[in-house]
Amino acid sequence: MMRSKVLSLVARAASNRMMSTATKLTTVEVNDKTGIATLTMNRPPVNGLNLELLQDLKSSIDEVEGNKSRGLILTSSSSTIFSAGLDILEMYKPDKDRIRAFWTQLQETWLALYGSSVPTAAAINGHSPAGGCLLATSCEYRVMVPNFTIGLNETQLGIVAPKWFMASFLSVLPQREAERALNQGRMFTTEEALKVGLIDETANSKEEAIEKCVAFIGTFAKVNPLARSLTKQQFRAADLQQLQNERQQDLEKFLFFVNQPAVQKGLGIYLEGLKKKAKKQ
Known part of the structure; x- marks a missing residue:
């Protein structure tokens, strides 16, 4: 039931690039x-990470860094989707210049969020799924x-997660658990994610989730902000x-991979499957 709903929403997004x-x-x-x-x-219906949303995310992260906020909480305006991940239509039959800009912007957005100087939740x-999980695991809490479900399911789509996707995953999960989940393209339910440590807490509503994120950020109230920031960035320095x-090299590797006929064929089949399932809803 949940998977069908997600597929339906993704298909709607795919039909309106x-x-x-x-x-x-x-x-x-x-x-x-x-x-x-x-x-x-707020990119209905599924917060698909296209070039424009990634640009706005990076701009907003920079805004938070610049206005000296005590912390950043990332969430979604949707009641059922945090983010469905990378917009597949950016990768299917891509425009040469736009696909370069898209991947470069994804890199910049990840660097900004994963390396943010403020506490993030x-x-x-x-x-x-996928890029949505990347954003979540780039936060500290x-x-x-x-x-709902969460995970890096790239292998199910015939896609290989880059090393920096894996870095975010490995900052949260033990290597053995992360490797198995990535190879399987596993999606964890909320309860399963809590059990393995992919998430830190559960909440009954978005409002309660935000309250708990506020409480986490509040644990740093008596900690020197500069010392906390530098400590965090030392932990993450190697990945960044x-x-x-x-x-x-990462960009060229992505461009080579995404333009392979087999990958394009797989993405096309996946999109057609989404459209057919959406019509049956």
Whole structure:
């Protein structure tokens, strides 16, 4: 039932590719009392990570860094989807220049979120496959609402997760658990994710999830902000530096892979399957 609903929503997004937009796809609200910023993704119906949403995410992260917020909470305006991950239509029969811009922007957005100087938490109020899981695991803390799923399911789509996707996963899960899940393309239910440590807490609603994220960020209230930030960045420095050093190679590897006939065929079959399933809903 849940999988069918996700497929239906993804198919709707696939049928209406957003090449450009005058509307900002994220919002930032800073709580006057706590000083904590809530960054909300708002690209209906599934927050598919296309070029424009990634640009807005990076811009909003920079805004939070610049306004001296005490922390950042990432969430979604959807009631059922946190983010369905990378917009497949960016990769299927791609435009040469746009696909380069898309992947470069994805790199920049990850570097900004994973390397953010402020405490970060994800209020996961819906399904979070692939790129959605990447965003969540790039944060320092995760609170998830029940009856949803999360995971890096790239292998199920015939896609190989880059090393920096794996780095975010490995910052949360033990290597043995992460390797098995990545190889299987496993999607964890909220309860399973809590059990293995992929998320830190559960909440009965988005509002409660945000409250718990606020409580986590509040644990740093008496900690020196600069010391905390530098400590975090030392922990993550190797992962961040590796991508910085290999950005061009990573881009070229992605372009080579995504343009392989077998990959394009697989993406086409997947999109057709989504459309057929959506029509049956």
